[in-house]
Amino acid sequence: MASFWEYANPLKFMRTTERIFPFVTWAAVVCFLGGLIWGFFFTPDDYRQGSTVKIFYIHVPSAMMAINIWVMMLVTSLVWIVRRHHVSALAARAAAPVGAVMTLVALFTGAIWGQPMWGTWWAWDPRLTSFLILFLFYLGYMALWAAIDDDDTAADLTSVLCLVGSVFALLSRYAVNFWNQGLHQAASLSLDKEENVADVFWYPALVCIAGFVLLFVALVIIRTNTEIRARRMRALLARERQA
Amino acid sequence: MIAMELRVDNLTVARGGLPVLEGVSFALTAGRALVLRGPNGCGKTTLLRTIAGLQPAPVGEISLDREAMAYGAHADGLKATLTVEENLTFWAQAFGTDQVEAAIASFNLDELRTRTAGTLSAGQKRRLGLARLMVTGRPVWILDEPTVSLDAWSVKLFADVVREHLKAGGMALLATHIDLGLEEADELELEPFKAVSSLGDSFDEAFL
Amino acid sequence: MIAMELRVDNLTVARGGLPVLEGVSFALTAGRALVLRGPNGCGKTTLLRTIAGLQPAPVGEISLDREAMAYGAHADGLKATLTVEENLTFWAQAFGTDQVEAAIASFNLDELRTRTAGTLSAGQKRRLGLARLMVTGRPVWILDEPTVSLDAWSVKLFADVVREHLKAGGMALLATHIDLGLEEADELELEPFKAVSSLGDSFDEAFL
Amino acid sequence: MMPDLGKYAAEVLSAYAVSLTLIFGIIWLSLARARRVKAELAEVEARRQKDA
Amino acid sequence: MIALLTRDLRLAMRAGGGFGLGLSFFLIVVVLVPFGVGPETALLSKIAPGVLWVAALLACLLSLDRIFALDFEDGSLDLLATSPLPLEGVAAVKALAHWLTTGLPLVLAAPVLGLLMSLPASGFGPIVLSLLFGTPALSVIGAFGAALTVGIKRGGLLLSLLVLPLYMPTLIFGAEVARRGAEGQDYMTPLLMLAGISAATLALLPFASATVLRVNLR
C-alpha cells in the first residue's frame, strides 16, 4: 500500500480526484436534490412550527457544514505547516469560499426562520452570535489570501491565521454562551433517541446532510484542482516573462 | 578573532517564486572583500538577502551563520524623528556594542549629531546608514549599493572604512554599479549565473 | 516650439527656515543641459525643488513658469500595484500626451510591461521613473540624481534619451554625483554659492 | 403537486430561494473558474510545447 | 481628471480592496456594539440609528489617510502638483474616489446592518437617505483633513482629531434624520440641512484642500 502522502503530489492528486469526481458529483446531486425534494414535498408540517419546519432541511446541514469546513481547513493548514504539501494549502484556500457560503446560507435561512418562530430576524443569541463571528473569520481568511501576491507566503500566513483563529473561535463560543442564554434550539441530533426529532423529519434531513457533505467534497475537488492549475499557470507565465 | 570564511556553494536564489540566479559559488576569507557586479535586475539584491538569511535558499549551502553578518540594504532603517546620535545608539545597544563615537568620527557625522535624521540630505542619510554598520560589531558586512547618492569625497571615506574593517580581519560583500575605489577587492560577475528558464525537479515538483 | 530660456537670477533657496544657497544665477537655453555639482548636503535638492515651483524662493527670480517643467525627484511616484504600462498611461493622461509607447521603447521596458511596479528591481524601477519624464511632454526636465542604482548600460540609455530631448529643443537641469556621459552639458559647481550664516535683511526682517 | 405551505409560504419559499441561489451561485462560480483556468493553462502549455 | 479617478479606483481595488474593506469595517463596528452593550433588543433598537451613523463616520475616517498619504509618500503628489491638472481638481477627484469606494458601499449596506441592530421598520428609508446625503460631506471634509496632515508621518490619529470636530454637524443632522425616521416623526428639516452641508462643502472645501496641499508640499 502506497503512502497516503503520495496524493500530496499535485499531479497524482489531480488524476485521482478527477477519476472519482463523477461518482461524487452524481451521488451529491442525487442526495442533495433527493433530500430536498423529499423534505419539501413529502413531509408533513410540524404541529407547532407549521410548514416552516421545511427550512430545517437546508438550515441544519448548511450550519453543520459551515463548522465542519472550518475544521477541514484547520487540518489542511496543519498539514501544510508540518509537511509543506502545496495541495494541502490550496485545498484550504479552495474550501474557504464554500464555507463562507454555507455560513451565509445558514445565517439567511435562520434569519428567515426566526421571523415566524421568535418574532425577530436576528437576536444576539449565543449560537447565532458565535456563528456571525465564524463568518467574520471566513471573510478575514479569504481577504488575507487575496491580499498577498506570493503563494507560499500567503499559504503560510493564512495557515497561522486559521490556527490562531480556531482557538479564538472556540473561545468566542464559550464567551458568548456565558454572556447570554439563548433562544436557539439545543442539539436535537444527539444519539439519545428520546430527544430526537420525529423520524419523519429525521430521515430526509439525514439525506440532505449527506447531500451537503457530498456537494462540498465535489466542490472542493474542482476548486482545489482549479487552484493547482492556476498556481501552475502563474509559475509558467512568470517563467515566460523571465525568459 | 578566529579566522572565518564565508563559503557559498551552488546556491540558487529565488524571487517571486522563480529562481533568478543558479549555481552561485564563491568563498570569502577574512580580510577580503568581494564586489558583485551585474546589470539591473540580475538578482544582486536577492542574492544578498538570501546570504543575510532574510529569505530561504531553495538549493545550496551558505557556510556562515547569519549571526556573523550585518546587512545594509537599500533602505537605511533610519527613524526620521530621532537624532543621528540616537539612531546610532539604538543599533549599538541592539547589537550590544559601544562604538558609536568611532562610527560618528569615521563618517564625519559630528556636526550633524543632534540633527533629526528626517532633515538630512540624501547623501547625509546614506552616510548615517553606513555608520550603522560599524556599530554592529559583526565581521561580515553585506552591502547593497552602499554608495548611492554619496559624493566623491564620501565614497572615499566609505572605502577607507571598509579597508579598515578588512584590515581588522573582517569581510565585506558588496553589490554596486559604481566604482568604489577598492582596488584590492575581488569581483564576481553574476551574469553567467542567470537561471535558465526550466527548473530542476527538486525545486517544486508540482509547478514545473 | 517657441525658443524659450530658463533664467535663474540671484536666487536664494532655504530649507528648514535656513538659507542653503545664495545668489545662484544661471541661464539655460533650448537644446542645452546643465549639470549641478556639489558635495552632499550643499543644497542641490532644495534648489531643484525651488525651481520646479514646489517651494517658494525667499529672494530671486525664476524666468520660466512651472508649467513648462517636469520634475523627477528621488522618489519615483510609482504605484506598486499597478503595472508598468498602467503607471505610464496614467501620467500620460494626466499630462495629456500619448507617448507611452515611445517611452517604453526608449527605456527598454517592453518585457516588463505587464509586471506590477512593486516587483521590479531597484534599477528597473528607476528606469520606469525616468520613462515617466518622456510622457509629460514638457520641455524642461529637472532631475535629481536620475541615475541612482542604474547600471552602466542603462546610464547610457538615459544619456541617449536626454540627448534626443535636447535635440528636439528641450532643456535639462540635472543634479548628480556620477558621470552621466553627457559631455555636451554645461556644469555648475554649487559650492561657491553656499549661504553665509547671517541672513540678508530682506530675507526675514523679524528674525535677524 | 405543490404542498400547502399555509401562512408561512413566503418564509419557506424565500428561504429556499435564497439558499439555492447562494449554493448554485458558488457552484456556478467554481465551474466557470475551473473551465476558464483550464483553458488558459492549456493555452500556456501549448505555447510552451511549441517553444521547447 | 478621469484618468486620475480611474487610477484611484483601480488602486483601491488592487490594494486588497478599498471597497470590501471599508464596508467590512462598518459591519464590524456595528457588530461590536451589541457585544459591548449586551443583546437586549429594545435597547439596541433605540440606539441603532445613532450607532449606524457613528459607525459610518468611523469607517470613513479610517480610510481617509489613504486619500493623499500614499501619493505623498511615493512622490506622486509632487508630480501631480507639477502636472497640468489643477490641484483643486485633484482634491475634488480624490474625494470623489473616496466616496465611491467607501461612502457609497456604506449607503448600500446600511439596511442589512439595520437588521442586525433591530432597527424599527420605519427607520430603514431615513437611514439610507441620510447616509446618501451625508457621506459626500464626510468624504470632502475628510479629504481636507487628509490634505492638512499629509506631510506628517503616520498622521492618522492626528487626522482623526482634526476631522472629527468638522464631522460634528454632519453627524448631528444625519443622526437626527435617522432617529426621527426610526421614531416615525417628520425628518424633512434636518434632511435639508444635511443636503445643504453636503452641497456647501462640495462647493468650497476642494479649494481649501488645494491651498493646504500646496503648503504641505513645500
Place this chain on the structure above:
Amino acid sequence: MIALLTRDLRLAMRAGGGFGLGLSFFLIVVVLVPFGVGPETALLSKIAPGVLWVAALLACLLSLDRIFALDFEDGSLDLLATSPLPLEGVAAVKALAHWLTTGLPLVLAAPVLGLLMSLPASGFGPIVLSLLFGTPALSVIGAFGAALTVGIKRGGLLLSLLVLPLYMPTLIFGAEVARRGAEGQDYMTPLLMLAGISAATLALLPFASATVLRVNLR
C-alpha cells in the same frame, strides 16, 4: 530589548504622540456617541460600559498598524531580524510598547470618560479593572494581526478585519465585567476569564507573531 522599548516609546512621543492621540481618539468616540444616540442620561448610563469598551477597542485598533509597518517600510525590521535580538522578543517588546502608549492611558482615562457618559458610581472600579486586565490582550493580539499584514501596503483595514474577530472574546468578557459592575452584580467570573485570556495570549502569541514576521520578511 530595553533599548528597543525605549526607542519605541521615544518614537511614539516624537511622532506627534502615540500617547496623546490614542487617548484623544478614545475621548472622541465617547463624545460622538451622545451626538449619535441623543442626550438622554438614562439611556447613556445604560450603554456606558459597553461604549467605553468598544471605544477602547477601536482606539487600540487604530494604532495597531504603527507596531510593525513603520519599521518595515524604512527597512528597520530587516535589520532587527538580522540583529541578535530574538524576533519573539521583538514582537513581545513591541506589543508592550503599544500597551504602554495606548492601553495604559486608556485605563487611566476611563474614569473621566465614565463621568461624561453618566456611568453609575458602582461602575468605575470594574471598568478600570476590566480595562487593566483586558487591554494587554488587545495589544498582544493586535501585534499578531499587525505582524500578519506587515508586508501588505496599507493593510490597515485588512488588519481590522483580521483582528476584530480575535478581539471578540476579550470584548465580551471585558464588557460583561464592566456591565455587571455598573449594575452592582458580582463580576469575579468574567474578570478571571479576562485575566486568563490576557495571560494565555501574552504567553503564546508572541511566538505566532515572530513566525509570521519571518514569513513576511522573506
